[in-house]
Amino acid sequence: MDDLPALPDHEALDCRLPERQTVPVVVASPHSGSFYPPEFLDQAAVPLAALRRAEDAFVDDLFSAAPALGMPFLAARFPRSYVDANREPYELDPGMFEGPLPRPLNHRTTRVAAxxxxxxxxxxxxxxxYRGRVPSETIERRLETCWRPYHTALSLLVERTYSTFGGALLVDAHSMPSSASNLGGRDRDGRVDIVLGDNHGESCAPELVTCAEAWLRARGLRVHRNQPYAGGFTTQCYGRPSLARHALQIEINRALYMDETRHERLPTIGVFTKLITGFLEEIGSQAASLLLPQQLAAE
Known part of the structure; x- marks a missing residue:
């Protein structure tokens, strides 16, 4: 662990470390950032309120107890509409840009098409x-100032956790608009409160996902797996269960804790924050019990 480089202290990141990490869990929030650079707002063809609807607003508040529970917590300060840290670095639409592109882009994805x-x-x-095409040098500038610092820090947190415990679970925390959570089907009124994404079984041990789902359902929440969100770049990149590295995405219905129109916290946010704190305690305990036998077996 001592051979790993120090965590970067970067203005684009909010990194909160526990006094001592006691469980093999890292919590991350790539989309709760709300600092909008003035030059970005000058380029925008839509008002700030429209840009803010892409935020996972207040998710960093919901998971703020992580360090007190012995878990590192990382959040992006930059907004999702500026740089989406849950995408590949060159997952881009070339038609957006003016000037020579830095390398072949991964533009044939459903996310880019959308x-x-x-x-x-x-x-x-x-x-x-944007009002017009974006200068192509913007790509590398935003990668250097936002995307790379975020993933450098996240990779280090995961590797430090693995070095200490012999395994790691990354909880990738998100929120979803209430309109996206009205899925129909077996749940009351068709509404879903939580979506757990494990990349269709590829990014996290099924025991951890089952534990998370059962705990949330026992608290009266309506939970789906992988529909409509199975996970993005983060779960695909960091979830390697065969290597004792697990990644679980959690999407929370915003109507549970915020007024989506006014972009304000609801009075219920305190109660729901306590529920998320309990969820982190449970998933931390379960991750420790799952990963410790793997560590002992390797020694």
């Missing part, structure tokens, strides 16, 4: 974010 690449083309409303 305008939601690493530098998004559209706001949550579907409107174009």
């Amino acid at each position: 305008g939601l690449g690493m530098i998004p083309r559209v706001a949550a409303s579907g409107e174009a974010i």
Whole structure:
């Protein structure tokens, strides 16, 4: 563990470390950032309110107890509409840019087709974010100032956790608009409160996912797996269960804790934050019991 480099202290990141890490869990929030650079707002063809609808607003508040529970916590300060840290670095729409592109881009994905690449083309409303084409040098500048610092820090947190405990679980924390959570089917009124994403069984041990689902359902929450969110770049990159590295995405219905129109916390946010704290305690305990036998077997 001592051979790993120090965590970067970067203005684009909010990294909160526990006094001592006691469980093999890292919590991350890539989409709760709300600092909008003035030059970005000058380029935007939509108002700030439209850009903010893409935020996972207040998710960093919901999971704020992580360090007190012995878990490192990482959040992006930059907003999702500026740089989406849950995308591949060059997952981009080449038609957005003016000038020579830095390398072949991964533009043949459903996310890029929807305008939601690493530098998004559209706001949550579907409107174009930019008035015109974006200078191509913007790609590397935003990678260097936002995307790479975030993933450098996240990789280090995961590797430090693995070095200490012999395994690691990354909880990738998100929120979803209430309109996206109205899925129909077996749940009351068709509404879903929580979606757990494990990349369709590829990124996390099934025992951990089952534990998370059972705990949440026991508290009266309506839970789906992988529909409509199975996980993005983070679960695909960091989830390697065969190597004792697990990643679980959690999407929370925003209507449970915020007024989506006014972009304000509801009085219920305190109660729901306590529930998320309990969830982290449970998943931390379960991760420790799952990973410790793997560590002992390797010694």
